[in-house]
Amino acid sequence: MELNLYLGSEELSDNQLQKLTRDLSKDLARESSIEATIPERPAEKGMKGDPITLGLLALTLLSSGTVVALFNVLKSYFERDSTLEITIENHEGNKYSFKAQNMRPDQIEMTMNEVINYFGI
Incomplete structure (x- = not known):
């Protein structure tokens, strides 16, 4: 399954x-x-390099594992950084977002299980 992961802060x-x-x-x-790549878009006319x-x-996930x-x-x-915000999106545009702020180990596991169920992995 291919998903996009967005990091923000x-x-x-x-x-x-x-x-x-x-x-x-x-x-x-x-x-x-996990195969994780930083996707590049083709450069627009007159611009140097590939914009990101x-x-x-872009993530390729094979199983719930x-x-x-x-x-x-x-x-x-x-x-390391409690200001991180994560959004995971599938190819259909369904998104699941969460924040790192005050994440305890039990919340991390609960969020992980919600992501698995939400995307049917």
């Missing part, structure tokens, strides 16, 4: 947010079987 600059997105992509590749959407990762792996990695990000 009112406290982080664009550069900080994009660095965090790259770091998350690397951590997911290293610590799970800040905070966006990969969602568990995703949340295990996200847990460390929640502990």
Whole structure:
């Protein structure tokens, strides 16, 4: 199943947010079987380079086990920055959003189970 994951934070600059997105992509590749890429759009006429959407990762999840792996990695990000906001979206446009603020371990597990059920993974 392919999903988009959007990272956001009112406290982080664009550069900080994009660095965090790259770091998350690397951590997911290293610590799970999740394929996480930063999608690029074709450059518009007269622009240099490929534009990206800040905070966006395209994820390929194979099973509910990969969602568990995703949340295990996200847990460390929640502990580092409680201002993070996460939105997960499927190809049909269905979205599930949550904030890292004050996330306790039991809330993380509850949110993970809600994501699994919401997207039918």
